Amino acid sequence: MDELNDESETLSSLGDKIARVSDIYAERFAIERDDLWHLCKLSEELGELHSAFLSLSGRGRDRGKSEAELELAVEQELADLFAHLLLFAKHRNINIAQALQTKWFRYLSSKPE
Incomplete structure (x- = not known):
């Protein structure tokens, strides 16, 4: 359970910082x-x-960007998505670490069938 508390604190701290930027x-x-x-x-x-x-993988227009620029764009968009996911959770008062524990991580303690 200590791991969950650490994860909650980390996600909560990130969420607070992201919320300040969003504000x-x-x-x-x-x-x-x-x-x-x-x-x-x-x-x-x-x-x-x-x-x-899609642009990075050659399935979309690269708009003259280098592969490094396209990779950076993917990283930045992933950061945006993650930030907005944390903002949504914060707005809805959802403890995302607890939700992960009950939905996903519970399988880590179960024995394979």
């Missing part, structure tokens, strides 16, 4: 962040990650 952005552009906004941002960021990956 700055929302204030600067007068954005009201409600349930729908958070969910739509997840979809938007997943689409941008998809596009960046």
Whole structure:
């Protein structure tokens, strides 16, 4: 259970830091962040990650970018998606570490069939 507490603290700290950045952005552009906004941002960021990956893998236009630039774009879009996932969880008061424990990590302690 100590691992879960450590993971919760790490995710919570990241979520708090990301929320501060999001607060700055929302204030600067007068954005009201409600349930729908958070969910739509997840979809938007997943689409941008998809596009960046397609470009990197040669299945989309590279727009004259080098492979390193395309790889960086994938990394940045993944960071955006992860940040917005944590923002959504924070907005909905979801402890993502606990949710992972009950949904995924419970299989780590079970014996294979």
